[in-house]
Amino acid sequence: MAEHRVVGVEIEGGSERVGDPHVTFLCLEDRRRLPTLRAISNLRYGVESYYTENAGVRAHLRVVGPCSRCGEAYLRADEGATLPDSLLSVPPCPPLRRLGTKRPPPRP
Numbered sequence: 485m486a487e488h489r490v491v492g493v494e495i496e497g498g499s500e501r502v503g504d505p506h507v508t509f510l511c512l513e514d515r516r517r518l519p520t521l522r523a524i525s526n527l528r529y530g531v532e533s534y535y536t537e538n539a540g541v542r543a544h545l546r547v548v549g550p551c552s553r554c555g556e557a558y559l560r561a562d563e564g565a566t567l568p569d570s571l572l573s574v575p576p577c578p579p580l581r582r583l584g585t586k587r588p589p590p591r592p
């Protein structure tokens with residue numbers, strides 16, 4: 485199964501950890517921007533897996549839940565449940581590159 489490193493996340497309601505923050509998008513090393521729901525189903529069906537890497541320590545993402553607040557399944561990266569969730573310390577996704585609005589190259 486292919487493993488993909490998560491290099492960015494988008495967190496619902498910004499990065500403030502108030503209320504009930506969940507990661508809504510994963511940004512992967514191969515530049516994909518993957519909705520969390522898709523990642524959850526990929527993990528459940530064994531299509532591919534994801535991990536974070538922080539100071540050389542890898543933590544694989546796993547599906548947990550349902551969340552006690554909103555009842556939805558969500559993702560955590562806390563290898564073996566022995567480490568804190570490192571998914572929420574991944575930096576924000578880089579800004580979206582606008583696709584389809586690229587101007588043609590200038591003529592010489």
Ligand SMILES: [Zn+2]
Nearest residue numbers: 504551553554
């Ligand atoms: Zn929740």
